[in-house]
Amino acid sequence: MPRPPELRPHRRLHRRRLLALAAASLLAVHLPSRPAALDLVRLDALRGDQGVLLNFETRFDLPPAVEDALNRGIALHFSAEAVLMQARWYWRDKELARVSRTWRLAYQPLTLSYKVSQGGLSQSYRSLGEALRAMQRLAHWRIADAQAADEDRLHLEFTYRLDTEQLPRPMQIGIGSQPDWNLRASRSVPVHEQPPSGSGARP
DSSP: OOOOOOOOHHHHHHHHHHHHHHHHHHHHHHSOOOOOOOEEEEEEEEEETTEEEEEEEEEOOOOHHHHHHHHTTOOEEEEEEEEEEEOOSSSSOEEEEEEEEEEEEEEETTTTEEEEEETTEEEEESSHHHHHHHHSEEEEEEEEOHHHHTSSSEEEEEEEEEOGGGSOHHHHHHHTTOGGGOOEEEEEEEEEEOOOTTSOOOO
8 A cells, every 4th residue: 555645844843733732731631730829919009290100029939730831832921910990989980091011931942041021022041930030020010191190099900810811722721720720819909199209218
């Protein structure tokens, strides 16, 4: 019988990628699971002449299944979203501004390093811990302009999470509701007046 034609190079590469994704999905399902922990250790919103500024800091480690997928070549995306709201006694709260940022974390096997990309900029780190710290905090993030900052009864709704919707489709199906992949924290805080410069108040 004639031998079947050999797969073309690009088809072989596509097949390898699918197999790798399937293996990562199966591994994510069968690895022991434990509740993932993402702590929001700092969150404050201040308003002043520059508008509404947000400072936040999170703390977390990647669960085993998530770290394994990262080291197998699956890029992870973390997103932070802030919504500025104004309370109204006569109707539901009014949304004044909504902003978000996304960080992409990828492992680089050739250099044994981790690359963090955000807004067209990227930087490599020697260890996973250093890469995570680069994504876990942000200071003086401008949420809204000075006009919005002049409004009364303002509060901020904030969410930081691992965005599983940006994983490859086979991964999304494989992880299902695995708790290791549920890295998320949300909180609502009031917007305070920014202390005047030179007042000696700590940030």
